[in-house]
Structure formats: structure tokens, C-alpha cells
Amino acid sequence: MSASCTTLLVEEHADRLVVTLRRPEARNAIDARMIAELHDVCAELERDPRLLLLTGHGGVFAGGADIAELRARRREDALHGINSRLFERVRRLPLPTVAAVPGWALGGGAELAYACDLRIAGPDAVFGNPEPGLGILAAAGACWRLRELVGESVAKQVLLAGRRLDAGAALRCGLVLDVVPADRLLGEAHALLDRMARSSALALRLTKLVTDSAGAHPVADDLAQAVLFEAPDKEERMTRFLEKKGDRT
Template sequence: MTGYTALQVEELDDRLVVTLDRAAQRNAINAEMIEELHDVCAHLERTPKLLLLTGRGEHFAGGADIGQLRARTRDDALAGINRNLFDRIGRLPLPTVAAVSGYALGGGAELAYACDIRIATATARFGNPEPGLGIMAAAGASYRLPVLVGVSVAKQVLLGGRVLDANAAHTAGLVIEVTEPGAHVAAAHRLLDRISASAPLALRLTKTIIDAPGFHPFADDIAQAVLFETEDKHARMTAFLEKKA
């Protein structure tokens, strides 16, 4: 996975580490980055692995590239350019973790919302100032943020212009951990180490069930039935019992 210009990608045995690499522009999300992230998604769909997503320099992503955004038309909006990418990231088979420092604003915040779990430094700021630019946060914030933090806090961010600092994001449940500046990527790797110790199929089915809309107890039963018959389940439980003995 080489040849990218807006990303840096490192592939490890159990995970992909993707760094947004436009530090001079606060990692603003442009068309090139979108295309390259689609390529990353295609790779993870073919070869499921954990994903760690972070940004180069002080910031995660300061938003979409405003110059490109200003030129977009009604047809571009109807094509859901950013939304389709973030939805695709949200559907990736195995867990995804965003390691956020500094600004995660606009499209950058929506990219972080699309990940399963977020870790932030004390410098992190999450916000969606799109209405101030005459548009709305239309790449997933309207349906992801209320689920993540509740409708009241989501309205404070999306309508009231509230920016959540790291402590507020942690209190609201948006982030799992707040670290010192520069320690967020290492913390994300520790989290992924814990996740990686679990059975991949169990993780995949659990994520699918959690993200499925509505009340679905029978789907839980089917997923569990599949897992009960795997060699991985028998080996893990045998090892647990033998260790306990």
C-alpha cells in the first residue's frame, strides 16, 4: 500500500495504520484523500484487519477542503461524496479506532464519528461549524452523533455551534480515553492490542449486530450459533479452562 500522497499507510500483521498526511492544511479532507481512503477501504474489505486512523502533526483533520467544497454543486451533494466514504468506513468488517489530537472539525469530526472508538489528546476539539458556512454537516453527523452522545448534546454541536473539548467529549462518551499530547497513537495501539486478542469472527459478528438497526434478538442467536461451532471458540475455551485448572 504505497504511492499515496494524502495518506501514509503502514500495514502490520493485524492492523492498518492510516495517517492523514496534509499537515500544512491541518489535514483538510480533499478529493485526493477521499479517493485514497476509498482504496484503503477496498483493501480492508478484501483483507479484514483492524484500523487505526490518525492525523499528521498537531491536528486530526480541520475539516473539508473549503476551496473544493465551495465549488461543489447540488449534484455533488446528491452524490454524497464524503458521506459515502464515511459510511464505508463505518461498515468496515473489523473495529476501527480514531486517535485524535487538535482539531476534528466539520468533515474531520464526521470522519472520527465514523470510527467505532475514539481516543483523544487533551488538545482535541470536536465540532461541526458547517451552518456558519451556509451548509449542514451532511456526511453522517446528523445520524451518528445523536447515537454517540445523545440528541441534546448533538443539537448543541450541530445547531448551537458548541465545540466539545477532550474532557467534554469524554464525559459525553464520544471518546474512551484522554491522553497527554502526543500519547494518543500509542494509547490507540494498546487498545487495538486488547481488541486483537479477541476472536476475529466474534469481533466481526458483534460489530455487525451492534450496527444493525432495530431490535434483533434472533440475529444474535444466529450469530452466536455460528460462533459456537468454530474451532476458535473451542480452542479458546479449552485454553481458559486448562489455565484455570
């Protein structure tokens, strides 16, 4: 996959994909080519579910969407949901996704980070949605997804008042899991993925599915658990746990 990408660096591992946004001439701004390549990444992870780590090249996550392309878009483009369909596809990937944010994550870049399951930040990370200043709104998920992540008050501060959340503010409001030194950002993100990779992939997948379901119902929990109770992985993991416990007594 990586050979055909011009805006992404893609590293394939047995249990994860590491995808780096790379348009250094435009602060990794998300353009049509990057959107198409990220759709290819999603297709790969839908065919072969693995964890996903998203980050940005050169100390920036993504400085926004490509403004020149946005200026040319009209009503039909908005109705096609060019960015929003991609970010929702990222959100619905089978296994957990992590955004490692080293610096600016603005506009569409912030919305891509919001679409991931978890975010970890470097000390220079900044999240913001300046779209109203350009005569548009943050229409790729921020207007509702950010409210779910940080609450209505903080979301309105960002979306209406133009507040930018630095790394410390993002940590305090729960937008990011942790803030770590820049030289440890990818290492800590991989350590987080390592912890998840030690869990049952099927259990992670069903937990994510139930957690993301709108108006989740106890029946959804029961059905997902019923699948897991019949999986060989559950029997093996619980047997190992009980054997280790017996060894300690």
C-alpha cells in the same frame, strides 16, 4: 499501498492498518484525493479484514473538508454523497476502527472520527461542526450519528449552537473512550487495538455486525452465535480458559 498515497501515510501490520491523514499545508483537510485514497484503504480492509487506526499528522486530526472544493460543489455532487458514502464505508468495515484524535477534528474531520467505532483523544482534541456558518449542514453523518453517540441535547448544541467539544467535554459525554497525554496517544491507541486483537477476529466481526444492525433482533444474536459456536476458534479459546482455570485450583 502507501507508495501510491500522497495525502495519507499507511503502515501495514499483520493485524492492523495505521493510517495518518497528512495534508500539513491544509490542516489535513479532507479533499477529493484523500477521499479516493481512503476508499482504497477501505477496499484493502474489505479484502483482508484487519483493525484500523486512523490519526492525523502534525497534532491535528483533520481541520474539516476542503472548503475550496466544497464551494464548487452543486446539487449533483451532494446527491452523489462524496463524503457521506466514504464515511459510511468506514463505519461498515468488518473489524473495529479507532480514531486517535490529537487536536482539531472539525467539520468533515469530526464526521470521519464519528464514523469510527471508538475514539481516543489527546488533551488538545476539539470536535465541532461549524457547517451552518458556511451555509451548509453537516451532511456526512453528523446530523444523525452524533445524536446516537452523545444524545440529542449535546448533538444539537454542537450542530445548531456551534458548540465545540474539547477533550474533557468529549470524555464526559462519552464521545471518546479516554483522554491521554499527547506523547502517549498513539501508544494508548495501539494498546486498545492490542486488547481487541487478542479476541477472536470472527467474534469481533459478528459482534460489530449485530451491534450496528438497525433494529437488531434476538434472532440476529442467535444466528451470529450459531456461527461462532461452530468455529474452531471458540473450541480452542474455551479449552485454554478451562485448562488455565484447572491449573489454578
